[in-house]
Amino acid sequence: MSTWYEKLAEYFPVEEMKSEEHMKLLLKEKGDIYHKDESNKHVLMYVETEDFVFVDYLFVSGTARGEGLGKKLIEQLKKKNKPIILEVEPIDYEDTDTEKRQRFYSREGFKHAKSIGYRRRSLATNKVTELEILYWSPENDDENSIYEKMKHTYETIHTYKDSHLYGASYESVNKVLTLDDSEIEPMKS
Template sequence: MNWYDKLNQYFPIEEMKSKEHMELLLREKADIYYKDEGSNHVLMYVEMDDFIFIDYLFVSKEARGQGLGHKLIAKLKEKNKPIILEVEPLDYKDSDTQKRFRFYEREGFTHAESIGYRRRSLATNKINQLEILYWSPTNESEESIFEKMKTTYEEIHTYKDKDLYGQSYSDVDEVLTFDQHGDR
C-alpha cells in the first residue's frame, strides 16, 4: 500500500487533501513541504523558518504502542521550533480521538483554547471543525500560533485549490477565528 492510501484509509475524507494536491506540494513547495515515510508510518509536515506544521501523522496499528509516534515527534522537536497540528475534536464515544488527545498530551502539546477552526470540506460540503494543538519550546502565545495557522492555511491547505478542486476553499478569516477569552 502506498503512502497516500495509508493516509486515506486512516483520515476522514473531510480532512484529506487529494493525492494530486499533496504531490504538487511535495514538488512545488519542496523547500517547505516534506514526507517522512517508513513501513509503519507516514508523516507529512511543513517546516517554515519559525514553526513546523504536522499535516498528517499516521502510525500503523501494528506499530502503535512501540514508541514510533514519540520518535517522530521527538525528531521534529529537535528543530526547536513550535509544532502545530489539527485534530478532530475530542469525542468520548470515539476511543480513537481520546487516544490521539492523550498521545499529544503526553508529548507536551497544549490545546489552543482561543483558536477556532471551521472549514467546509470540498469533498463532502460539510463543515469540519478541528482543534488546534501546539508544542512550543519558548512559551509561544496562542496569538502567535494563530498567525502561524493562518500562514499554513493560505500557503498549504488552499494551495492552487481552484485548479485542483474546481472551487476555492473559504477565506482564511472565515475559517480561523481568534477569541482572546478562549470561548470561541
C-alpha cells in the same frame, strides 16, 4: 502493499484529506517547506518554515502502535527547536482513536489553543469540520503567534491551487480561523 497516500486516506476522514494530486503538487512545488517522512510503519507529512513546524498528517500503522514510533517522530520534530502545530478532531467518545490521539499529544507536552477556532468546509463532501489546534512551543509562544502561523499554513498549504485542484476555492482564512482574545492566557515569564 498500500502507498503512503492510501495509508493516510484509510486512516483520516475524507473531510480532512487533501487529494493525492494536491499533496504531490505540494511535495513538488513547495518541496522546500512541505515534506514527507515514511516507512512501512508510518507516514508523516509536515511543513517546516523558518519559525515553525506544522504536522499535516501523522499515521502510525496499527501493527506499530505501542512501539513508541509516534513519540520518536514527534521528538525528531522537537529537536528543530521551533513551535509545532497540528489539527486534531475533538474527542468523540464513540471513536476511541480521537481520545487516544488527544492523550498522546498531551503526554508529548502539546497544549490546546483555547482561543483559536477552526471550522473548515470540505470541498470533497461540503461538510463543515471543526478541528482543535494543538501546539508545542520551546519558547512558550502565545496563542496570537500560533494563530498567525496557522493562518500562514492555511493560505500557503491547505488552499494551495485549490480552485485548480478541486474546481472551487476554500473559504477565506478569516472565515475558517478565528481568534478569541478573551481566551488567551497571558505569557508566563
